[in-house]
Amino acid sequence: RKEVEQDPGPFNVPEGATVAFNCTYSNSASQSFFWYRQDCRKEPKLLMSVYSSGNEDGRFTAQLNRASQYISLLIRDSKLSDSATYLCVVNPATNAGKSTFGDGTTLTVKP
Amino acid sequence: DTAVSQTPKYLVTQMGNDKSIKCEQNLGHDTMYWYKQDSKKFLKIMFSYNNKELIINETVPNRFSPKSPDKAHLNLHINSLELGDSAVYFCASSPTWGRDARTGELFFGEGSRLTVL
Numbered sequence: 001r002k003e004v005e006q007d008p009g010p011f012n013v014p015e016g017a018t019v020a021f022n023c024t025y026s027n028s029a030s031q032s033f034f035w036y037r038q039d040c041r042k043e044p045k046l047l048m049s050v051y052s053s054g055n056e057d058g059r060f061t062a063q064l065n066r067a068s069q070y071i072s073l074l075i076r077d078s079k080l081s082d083s084a085t086y087l088c089v090v091n092p093a094t095n096a097g098k099s100t101f102g103d104g105t106t107l108t109v110k111p
Numbered sequence: 112d113t114a115v116s117q118t119p120k121y122l123v124t125q126m127g128n129d130k131s132i133k134c135e136q137n138l139g140h141d142t143m144y145w146y147k148q149d150s151k152k153f154l155k156i157m158f159s160y161n162n163k164e165l166i167i168n169e170t171v172p173n174r175f176s177p178k179s180p181d182k183a184h185l186n187l188h189i190n191s192l193e194l195g196d197s198a199v200y201f202c203a204s205s206p207t208w209g210r211d212a213r214t215g216e217l218f219f220g221e222g223s224r225l226t227v228l
Contacts, residue, residue, distance in 0.1 A: 043219035101154040
Protein backbone atom coordinates (compact mmCIF):
# COMPACT_ATOMS: atom_id res chain seq x y z
CA ARG A 1 0.00 0.00 0.00
CA LYS A 2 1.29 3.46 -0.87
CA GLU A 3 1.95 5.89 1.97
CA VAL A 4 -0.26 8.50 0.37
CA GLU A 5 -3.02 7.63 -2.07
CA GLN A 6 -5.17 9.96 -4.08
CA ASP A 7 -8.19 9.63 -6.31
CA PRO A 8 -6.81 8.49 -9.64
CA GLY A 9 -8.70 11.05 -11.75
CA PRO A 10 -8.69 12.65 -14.19
CA PHE A 11 -11.57 14.88 -13.27
CA ASN A 12 -13.22 16.72 -16.13
CA VAL A 13 -15.82 19.20 -14.94
CA PRO A 14 -17.69 22.16 -16.41
CA GLU A 15 -17.08 25.67 -15.18
CA GLY A 16 -19.03 26.41 -12.05
CA ALA A 17 -19.06 22.81 -10.85
CA THR A 18 -18.08 21.70 -7.37
CA VAL A 19 -15.41 19.03 -7.27
CA ALA A 20 -13.89 17.13 -4.36
CA PHE A 21 -10.63 15.24 -4.08
CA ASN A 22 -9.78 12.74 -1.39
CA CYS A 23 -6.44 11.53 -0.16
CA THR A 24 -5.68 8.76 2.33
CA TYR A 25 -2.46 8.24 4.25
CA SER A 26 -1.13 5.15 5.96
CA ASN A 27 1.06 6.57 8.74
CA SER A 28 -1.14 7.38 11.71
CA ALA A 29 1.69 9.41 13.25
CA SER A 30 1.66 11.88 10.37
CA GLN A 31 1.97 15.42 11.63
CA SER A 32 1.10 17.94 8.98
CA PHE A 33 -0.84 17.93 5.77
CA PHE A 34 -0.95 20.06 2.67
CA TRP A 35 -2.48 20.43 -0.74
CA TYR A 36 -0.18 21.58 -3.50
CA ARG A 37 -1.08 22.62 -7.00
CA GLN A 38 1.10 21.89 -10.02
CA ASP A 39 0.44 23.46 -13.39
CA CYS A 40 1.66 21.74 -16.53
CA ARG A 41 5.47 21.92 -16.79
CA LYS A 42 5.72 24.05 -13.66
CA GLU A 43 6.82 23.50 -10.10
CA PRO A 44 4.39 22.50 -7.33
CA LYS A 45 3.15 25.37 -5.21
CA LEU A 46 1.42 25.30 -1.87
CA LEU A 47 -2.33 25.70 -2.19
CA MET A 48 -3.40 25.15 1.41
CA SER A 49 -2.26 23.68 4.66
CA VAL A 50 -4.82 21.34 6.19
CA TYR A 51 -5.77 21.65 9.84
CA SER A 52 -7.81 19.37 12.06
CA SER A 53 -10.50 21.99 12.37
CA GLY A 54 -10.75 22.32 8.61
CA ASN A 55 -9.92 25.48 6.77
CA GLU A 56 -11.31 27.53 3.97
CA ASP A 57 -9.69 29.91 1.52
CA GLY A 58 -12.17 31.46 -0.86
CA ARG A 59 -13.59 28.71 -3.04
CA PHE A 60 -11.29 26.09 -1.54
CA THR A 61 -12.01 24.06 1.58
CA ALA A 62 -9.66 21.50 3.09
CA GLN A 63 -10.63 18.95 5.71
CA LEU A 64 -8.65 16.50 7.79
CA ASN A 65 -10.07 13.36 9.35
CA ARG A 66 -7.38 11.85 11.58
CA ALA A 67 -9.53 8.92 12.70
CA SER A 68 -10.03 7.76 9.13
CA GLN A 69 -6.66 9.07 7.96
CA TYR A 70 -7.85 11.06 5.03
CA ILE A 71 -7.81 14.61 3.85
CA SER A 72 -10.03 16.25 1.30
CA LEU A 73 -10.07 19.28 -0.92
CA LEU A 74 -13.30 20.85 -2.12
CA ILE A 75 -13.35 23.36 -4.93
CA ARG A 76 -16.56 25.31 -5.41
CA ASP A 77 -17.59 27.29 -8.48
CA SER A 78 -14.63 25.93 -10.42
CA LYS A 79 -12.88 28.19 -12.91
CA LEU A 80 -10.94 27.38 -16.05
CA SER A 81 -7.83 28.52 -14.20
CA ASP A 82 -8.32 25.76 -11.62
CA SER A 83 -7.19 23.22 -14.23
CA ALA A 84 -4.05 21.67 -12.79
CA THR A 85 -2.78 18.65 -10.91
CA TYR A 86 -3.51 18.66 -7.19
CA LEU A 87 -1.00 16.93 -4.95
CA CYS A 88 -1.74 15.70 -1.46
CA VAL A 89 1.30 15.95 0.83
CA VAL A 90 1.81 14.36 4.22
CA ASN A 91 4.65 14.95 6.67
CA PRO A 92 5.72 12.48 9.36
CA ALA A 93 6.06 13.28 13.06
CA THR A 94 9.86 13.51 12.91
CA ASN A 95 12.41 16.22 12.40
CA ALA A 96 13.40 14.87 9.04
CA GLY A 97 10.99 17.04 7.08
CA LYS A 98 10.32 14.16 4.77
CA SER A 99 7.24 15.10 2.81
CA THR A 100 5.48 12.29 1.01
CA PHE A 101 3.60 13.28 -2.09
CA GLY A 102 0.57 11.57 -3.50
CA ASP A 103 0.64 10.83 -7.18
CA GLY A 104 -1.67 13.72 -7.91
CA THR A 105 -5.13 14.17 -9.31
CA THR A 106 -5.57 16.01 -12.57
CA LEU A 107 -8.44 18.43 -12.87
CA THR A 108 -9.62 19.88 -16.16
CA VAL A 109 -12.29 22.54 -16.02
CA LYS A 110 -14.06 23.01 -19.33
CA PRO A 111 -16.10 25.97 -20.58
CA ASP B 112 14.06 38.22 -6.23
CA THR B 113 13.69 34.54 -7.06
CA ALA B 114 13.31 32.47 -3.89
CA VAL B 115 14.63 29.10 -5.09
CA SER B 116 16.57 29.11 -8.29
CA GLN B 117 18.06 26.20 -10.16
CA THR B 118 20.31 26.00 -13.18
CA PRO B 119 20.23 24.87 -15.84
CA LYS B 120 16.55 24.82 -16.65
CA TYR B 121 17.07 22.39 -19.53
CA LEU B 122 19.84 19.87 -19.99
CA VAL B 123 20.20 17.50 -22.93
CA THR B 124 23.12 15.11 -22.82
CA GLN B 125 24.39 11.74 -23.95
CA MET B 126 24.39 8.53 -21.95
CA GLY B 127 27.53 8.08 -19.92
CA ASN B 128 28.17 11.78 -19.39
CA ASP B 129 28.48 13.50 -16.01
CA LYS B 130 26.36 16.55 -15.28
CA SER B 131 25.53 18.89 -12.42
CA ILE B 132 22.48 20.89 -11.45
CA LYS B 133 22.84 23.82 -9.08
CA CYS B 134 20.34 25.20 -6.62
CA GLU B 135 20.29 28.28 -4.47
CA GLN B 136 17.68 29.68 -2.08
CA ASN B 137 17.54 33.18 -0.61
CA LEU B 138 14.75 32.46 1.88
CA GLY B 139 17.05 31.84 4.82
CA HIS B 140 15.76 28.27 5.12
CA ASP B 141 17.83 25.61 6.84
CA THR B 142 16.56 22.62 4.90
CA MET B 143 16.93 21.90 1.21
CA TYR B 144 15.83 18.99 -0.94
CA TRP B 145 16.15 17.33 -4.30
CA TYR B 146 13.04 15.75 -5.79
CA LYS B 147 12.70 13.78 -9.00
CA GLN B 148 9.56 13.87 -11.12
CA ASP B 149 9.49 11.18 -13.76
CA SER B 150 7.51 10.93 -16.99
CA LYS B 151 4.46 9.69 -15.08
CA LYS B 152 4.60 12.87 -13.00
CA PHE B 153 5.32 11.04 -9.74
CA LEU B 154 7.29 13.26 -7.40
CA LYS B 155 9.79 11.43 -5.21
CA ILE B 156 12.27 12.76 -2.70
CA MET B 157 15.90 11.95 -3.33
CA PHE B 158 17.90 13.87 -0.73
CA SER B 159 17.44 16.35 2.05
CA TYR B 160 20.02 18.50 3.79
CA ASN B 161 19.59 20.41 7.01
CA ASN B 162 22.23 23.01 7.69
CA LYS B 163 24.60 21.36 5.26
CA GLU B 164 24.10 17.93 6.80
CA LEU B 165 22.58 15.06 4.87
CA ILE B 166 19.44 13.92 6.68
CA ILE B 167 17.53 12.04 4.02
CA ASN B 168 19.06 9.79 1.44
CA GLU B 169 16.44 7.74 -0.31
CA THR B 170 17.21 4.70 -2.37
CA VAL B 171 19.05 6.54 -5.07
CA PRO B 172 21.90 5.10 -7.16
CA ASN B 173 25.25 6.28 -5.89
CA ARG B 174 25.82 7.88 -9.29
CA PHE B 175 23.84 10.73 -7.74
CA SER B 176 25.85 12.78 -5.29
CA PRO B 177 24.48 15.89 -3.59
CA LYS B 178 26.70 18.58 -2.18
CA SER B 179 25.82 21.44 0.11
CA PRO B 180 28.65 23.99 0.39
CA ASP B 181 26.46 26.14 2.66
CA LYS B 182 22.87 26.10 3.78
CA ALA B 183 21.75 28.29 0.90
CA HIS B 184 23.08 25.95 -1.79
CA LEU B 185 22.44 22.35 -2.69
CA ASN B 186 23.91 20.96 -5.87
CA LEU B 187 23.31 17.62 -7.53
CA HIS B 188 25.97 15.82 -9.48
CA ILE B 189 25.11 12.83 -11.63
CA ASN B 190 27.77 10.47 -12.97
CA SER B 191 27.46 8.08 -15.90
CA LEU B 192 24.02 9.26 -16.94
CA GLU B 193 21.50 6.62 -18.02
CA LEU B 194 18.34 6.87 -20.09
CA GLY B 195 16.24 6.31 -16.97
CA ASP B 196 17.67 9.44 -15.40
CA SER B 197 15.59 11.55 -17.78
CA ALA B 198 13.19 13.48 -15.60
CA VAL B 199 12.52 16.86 -14.09
CA TYR B 200 14.63 17.49 -10.99
CA PHE B 201 13.18 19.94 -8.49
CA CYS B 202 15.13 21.64 -5.79
CA ALA B 203 13.13 22.80 -2.77
CA SER B 204 13.66 24.41 0.60
CA SER B 205 11.69 24.64 3.80
CA PRO B 206 11.84 26.52 7.11
CA THR B 207 13.54 24.95 10.07
CA TRP B 208 11.58 21.94 11.15
CA GLY B 209 9.57 22.46 14.29
CA ARG B 210 9.66 26.25 14.40
CA ASP B 211 7.00 27.29 11.97
CA ALA B 212 3.26 26.82 12.17
CA ARG B 213 3.32 25.70 8.57
CA THR B 214 6.33 23.49 9.19
CA GLY B 215 7.14 21.41 6.22
CA GLU B 216 5.86 23.80 3.56
CA LEU B 217 8.11 23.35 0.58
CA PHE B 218 9.24 26.10 -1.74
CA PHE B 219 10.21 24.69 -5.10
CA GLY B 220 12.51 25.89 -7.80
CA GLU B 221 11.25 25.88 -11.37
CA GLY B 222 12.80 22.51 -12.11
CA SER B 223 15.60 21.28 -14.32
CA ARG B 224 14.46 19.11 -17.20
CA LEU B 225 17.12 16.51 -17.91
CA THR B 226 16.98 14.50 -21.13
CA VAL B 227 19.47 11.69 -21.63
CA LEU B 228 19.86 10.49 -25.21
